[in-house]
Amino acid sequence: MIASATDIAKAVRTKECSAKEVAAQCLARIESTDGNTHAFLRISGEKAIERARQVDEAIARGEDPGPLAGVPIAVKDNICTVGGTTTCGSKILEKFESRYDAHVAQRLQAAGAVIVGKTNLDEFGMGSSTENTATATTCNPWNASRVAGGSSGGSAAAVAARMVPAAIGSDTGGSIRQPASFCSVVGLKGTYGRVSRYGLVAYGSSLDQIGPLAVEARDVALLMGVIAGHDRRDSTSVDAEVPDYVAGLDDPLDGLRIGISEEYLGEGLDEEVRGCVMAAIENLKTRGASVVPIHLPHMNYAIACYYVIVTAEASSNLARFDGVHYGHRTPEPKDMIDMYASSRGEGFGAEVKRRIMLGTYALSSGYYDAYYLKALKVRTLIRRDFEEAFQSVDAIASPVAPTPAFTIGEKTEDPLAMYLSDIYTISANLAGICAISVPCGFSGAGLPIGLQLMGPAFGEGKLLSVAHQYQQATDHHEQVPPASSTD
Amino acid sequence: MTDQAITTRTIIGLEIHVQLRTATKMFCGCPLKFDAPPNTCVCPVCLGHPGALPVINRQALAYSMLTGLALSCDIARHTKWDRKSYYYPDMPKNYQISQYDLPLCEHGHFEISVEGDTRRIRIKRAHLEEDAGKNLHDVPGCTLVDLNRAGTPLLEIVTEPDLTSAEEAFVFCTELQRLVTYLGVSEGSMQKGHMRFEPNVNVAIDVGGTEYRTPIVEIKNLNSFKSVRGAIAFESQRQTAAWQEDHDYVLGKVPNENRGWNDDRGVTEFQRPKEAAHDYRYFPDPDLVPVDVTDEMLAGVTARLPELPIARRARFMSEFGLSPKDTEIIVGHRGTADLFENAVKCGAPVDILGKQFVNVWLKLANDRNVPVTDLSVDAERMARLASMVADGSVSATAANRIAEAMLDRRDPPDLLADELGLVQVQDTGAMEAWVSEAFAANEQAVRDALTNPKKAKASAGFLRGKVMRISGGKADPKLVGQLIEKRLSELRE
Numbered sequence: 001m002i003a004s005a006t007d008i009a010k011a012v013r014t015k016e017c018s019a020k021e022v023a024a025q026c027l028a029r030i031e032s033t034d035g036n037t038h039a040f041l042r043i044s045g046e047k048a049i050e051r052a053r054q055v056d057e058a059i060a061r062g063e064d065p066g067p068l069a070g071v072p073i074a075v076k077d078n079i080c081t082v083g084g085t086t087t088c089g090s091k092i093l094e095k096f097e098s099r100y101d102a103h104v105a106q107r108l109q110a111a112g113a114v115i116v117g118k119t120n121l122d123e124f125g126m127g128s129s130t131e132n133t134a135t136a137t138t139c140n141p142w143n144a145s146r147v148a149g150g151s152s153g154g155s156a157a158a159v160a161a162r163m164v165p166a167a168i169g170s171d172t173g174g175s176i177r178q179p180a181s182f183c184s185v186v187g188l189k190g191t192y193g194r195v196s197r198y199g200l201v202a203y204g205s206s207l208d209q210i211g212p213l214a215v216e217a218r219d220v221a222l223l224m225g226v227i228a229g230h231d232r233r234d235s236t237s238v239d240a241e242v243p244d245y246v247a248g249l250d251d252p253l254d255g256l257r258i259g260i261s262e263e264y265l266g267e268g269l270d271e272e273v274r275g276c277v278m279a280a281i282e283n284l285k286t287r288g289a290s291v292v293p294i295h296l297p298h299m300n301y302a303i304a305c306y307y308v309i310v311t312a313e314a315s316s317n318l319a320r321f322d323g324v325h326y327g328h329r330t331p332e333p334k335d336m337i338d339m340y341a342s343s344r345g346e347g348f349g350a351e352v353k354r355r356i357m358l359g360t361y362a363l364s365s366g367y368y369d370a371y372y373l374k375a376l377k378v379r380t381l382i383r384r385d386f387e388e389a390f391q392s393v394d395a396i397a398s399p400v401a402p403t404p405a406f407t408i409g410e411k412t413e414d415p416l417a418m419y420l421s422d423i424y425t426i427s428a429n430l431a432g433i434c435a436i437s438v439p440c441g442f443s444g445a446g447l448p449i450g451l452q453l454m455g456p457a458f459g460e461g462k463l464l465s466v467a468h469q470y471q472q473a474t475d476h477h478e479q480v481p482p483a484s485s486t487d
Numbered sequence: 488m489t490d491q492a493i494t495t496r497t498i499i500g501l502e503i504h505v506q507l508r509t510a511t512k513m514f515c516g517c518p519l520k521f522d523a524p525p526n527t528c529v530c531p532v533c534l535g536h537p538g539a540l541p542v543i544n545r546q547a548l549a550y551s552m553l554t555g556l557a558l559s560c561d562i563a564r565h566t567k568w569d570r571k572s573y574y575y576p577d578m579p580k581n582y583q584i585s586q587y588d589l590p591l592c593e594h595g596h597f598e599i600s601v602e603g604d605t606r607r608i609r610i611k612r613a614h615l616e617e618d619a620g621k622n623l624h625d626v627p628g629c630t631l632v633d634l635n636r637a638g639t640p641l642l643e644i645v646t647e648p649d650l651t652s653a654e655e656a657f658v659f660c661t662e663l664q665r666l667v668t669y670l671g672v673s674e675g676s677m678q679k680g681h682m683r684f685e686p687n688v689n690v691a692i693d694v695g696g697t698e699y700r701t702p703i704v705e706i707k708n709l710n711s712f713k714s715v716r717g718a719i720a721f722e723s724q725r726q727t728a729a730w731q732e733d734h735d736y737v738l739g740k741v742p743n744e745n746r747g748w749n750d751d752r753g754v755t756e757f758q759r760p761k762e763a764a765h766d767y768r769y770f771p772d773p774d775l776v777p778v779d780v781t782d783e784m785l786a787g788v789t790a791r792l793p794e795l796p797i798a799r800r801a802r803f804m805s806e807f808g809l810s811p812k813d814t815e816i817i818v819g820h821r822g823t824a825d826l827f828e829n830a831v832k833c834g835a836p837v838d839i840l841g842k843q844f845v846n847v848w849l850k851l852a853n854d855r856n857v858p859v860t861d862l863s864v865d866a867e868r869m870a871r872l873a874s875m876v877a878d879g880s881v882s883a884t885a886a887n888r889i890a891e892a893m894l895d896r897r898d899p900p901d902l903l904a905d906e907l908g909l910v911q912v913q914d915t916g917a918m919e920a921w922v923s924e925a926f927a928a929n930e931q932a933v934r935d936a937l938t939n940p941k942k943a944k945a946s947a948g949f950l951r952g953k954v955m956r957i958s959g960g961k962a963d964p965k966l967v968g969q970l971i972e973k974r975l976s977e978l979r980e
Contacts, residue, residue, distance in 0.1 A: 363768040
């Protein structure tokens with residue numbers, strides 16, 4: 001069984017074991033486990049071993065390779081890495097090789113981490129189940145007939161199945177938190193601007209954030225400390241000091257005010273999910289927290305607002321995939337227009353096309369004011385709702401998703417039902433605040449259930465300490481899925 | 488109706504793209520090089536690679552604000568960036584980052600002088616955007632794309648339709664080029680495509696008090712002042728003729744259109760009707776944060792705003808008494824005007840400096856094909872030479888030779904004059920001897936001067952020339968003239 005990132009880094013730094021041994025063990029574990037899960041799109045074994053060897057050499061020279069020394073990490077395949085492909089789960093980028101490393105990839109490697117492979121996702125991050133992908137659907141390690149969630153389903157499944165101690169995902173409307181909840185791991189979406197987006201293939205630029213997933217909040221804190229911080233290549237990256245998240249994990253929770261909103265616990269919420277979430281809140285109360293009812297009046301408009309903004313941005317962001325400069329180009333175009341139309345028609349999947357069309361429509365002359373502009377105004381109202389709520393509470397607790405992991409294929413024909421699975425997560429993206437998903441129990445059918453904690457802008461430290469102390473008091477995260485008990 | 492007398496008025500508005508002379512591109516760190524091999528000044532950002540993000544060039548912003556101030560624009564205190572969507576192979580992201588509804592500069596004006604009249608042309612707006620790359624069609628059967636130019640900062644200046652003739656537009660464009668080079672915000676090279684013009688033209692036709700307006704034509708992508716003048720003049724005539732042919736050729740009945748200028752044939756050619764205009768689906772670029780122009784930023788740029796060419800020309804004429812022609816030449820370039828003004832500050836007599844500047848220094852610079860500021864003669868030495876002529880220590884003619892010597896040596900002009908033996912002789916004894924020598928050697932001229940009234944003046948001048956030559960240029964020509972007159976009148980007695 002693979003150890004935590006914290007333990008691995010400690011063992012490697014103290015020469016208890018070598019980074020190379022860790023990498024080899026991790027690769028073997030992926031090899032033996034991923035056949036049924038399909039968490040990975042690509043495994044970069046040789047490169048990982050070589051990188052691990054460099055870490056070992058640095059240690060042998062007496063250097064400190066950094067806080068993630070020798071820690072194997074899986075990276076979602078919409079984050080650019082040099083050497084091998086960055087496909088975004090799309091046929092249009094099937095053979096695309098990035099010429100540069102994303103900011104987070106640079107940070108991870110500079111901290112001594114070893115990137116072992118790229119994980120599966122809904123094409124360009126568009127989806128909630130990792131079924132919208134040019135290759136295989138990622139299965140939930142807890143039940144292979146269930147989805148892993150999405151769009152960072154590959155990263156969540158890889159961590160849940162103990163193939164890697166930690167992974168990197170991206171979250172536009174819940175794409176880290178929802179799969180984390182479906183797979184029983186911790187996933188953090190930081191405040192918008194906390195982690196540089198440079199090198200993250202853009203989906204909804206004003207909503208996208210990169211974040212870590214791991215079994216324990218402690219590891220998430222460790223990774224967040226490495227990847228967060230200002231990057232002048234991303235104009236939306238915020239130049240604010242990054243606190244020592246690990247050091248703050250045990251800060252006492254006395255006086256913690258947890259907000260609960262009816263809007264998050266109403267119609268459509270599965271009773272088992274409600275039960276686990278309420279129990280988790282009760283648990284926090286025993287640790288010194290108090291519960292404060294809050295009201296988020298514009299919550300009901302979040303989904304509509306989100307799908308106008310995210311599709312509008314996506315329609316523009318994905319315009320560059322045209323077969324002219326890179327990516328898939330139709331073999332025998334009749335003319336220039338046909339080259340554009342056919343290359344894109346062949347390269348994009350159905351959900352991507354749907355969102356491009358929705359967004360194009362929303363931005364069209366004559367519709368802009370009614371759709372995009374109106375959505376921006378609603379977004380401001382939602383953001384204000386949260387700002388006001390955080391005047392009286394330190395964190396807001398809610399479910400991550402209305403149900404546990406659904407069955408593969410169950411919602412693929414019904415896009416609206418699929419969109420509704422993001423109902424509790426998208427407001428954090430619209431408001432630009434931070435939110436974390438923490439395992440808080442299992443359904444009767446043995447499917448994981450997650451607790452979401454949302455915090456004010458740059459409140460990641462508080463969320464991490466609450467999640468950590470909750471995990472200290474519970475054992476949900478210690479449960480291991482059947483798919484990973486093969487060895 | 489066609490028999491009735493008509494009067495026409497051409498209505499012209501201009502859109503001008505000015506390439507800014509920043510070291511790097513608008514949204515990335517790639518250098519701006521005019522003739523680099525294709526696709527060598529590129530990076531993930533300007534190639535539009537997945538995941539790459541733009542960061543604004545602060546210098547481009549400052550240059551644009553400086554230009555806006557020079558055009559008397561209001562500078563927006565809050566401005567943002569928008570995406571303009573359309574598909575074209577030379578635009579890697581398939582959207583252009585531009586400014587849509589909150590341009591950096593708005594509501595300005597620019598005064599030009601056309602045939603003695605001052606005309607105030609209102610500036611509607613000026614905004615920053617990025618240029619596209621270039622599609623190259625030189626290889627048969629395929630189109631190649633060079634993205635070196637992609638992401639180059641452009642300032643798009645849009646006028647109100649205040650221009651009324653091809654000539655006015657021509658003057659406007661040339662004055663604008665002078666302004667942007669004066670400000671140092673653009674190289675303003677037409678050869679390198681630093682300025683591109685798109686006039687919008689239509690004609691108001693008055694028939695017995697009823698006005699008809701022809702559809703508006705946008706002439707795309709003109710890259711010389713001459714083509715601006717030619718294309719507008721052609722359009723004005725073409726549209727009037729088209730209306731005379733068919734009175735339904737009016738705004739609203741016939742769609743506006745885009746036309747291109749064929750320089751060889753001297754005509755505009757139809758490109759596409761404006762009805763088919765793109766829906767650019769503008770929306771705020773979420774990758775860039777809005778810019779809030781602070782008091783400090785604005786003050787910093789305002790402090791760098793120099794005296795503008797038109798004001799400076801007026802001042803040079805009134806303060807230095809220069810002729811309009813000389814003023815035009817001297818104020819044409821900022822460095823030249825600065826050099827002149829510095830020389831005045833160093834004590835040069837303005838009248839002599841003005842003559843020397845145009846007839847000596849600018850000529851020497853021209854001969855060498857360099858700007859006068861590169862002649863390695865500073866304002867102080869120029870001032871000294873002018874003063875030497877003024878106090879009579881060298882002649883104007885001798886000053887030419889000293890000036891040439893000054894190009895090669897950094898010594899003071901006094902030393903050079905001495906070495907060249909050009910210090911003017913004031914000693915009448917020596918000059919009397921030279922006059923005698925000249926009279927003895929040119930008897931016929933002396934006779935003509937004394938007896939032939941038709942040739943008297945010319946002969947006296949001839950003799951003065953001979954004396955100057957004998958003196959090796961050292962004689963004071965004025966004094967020599969006086970001595971010759973004196974000698975001639977003695978001979979007459």
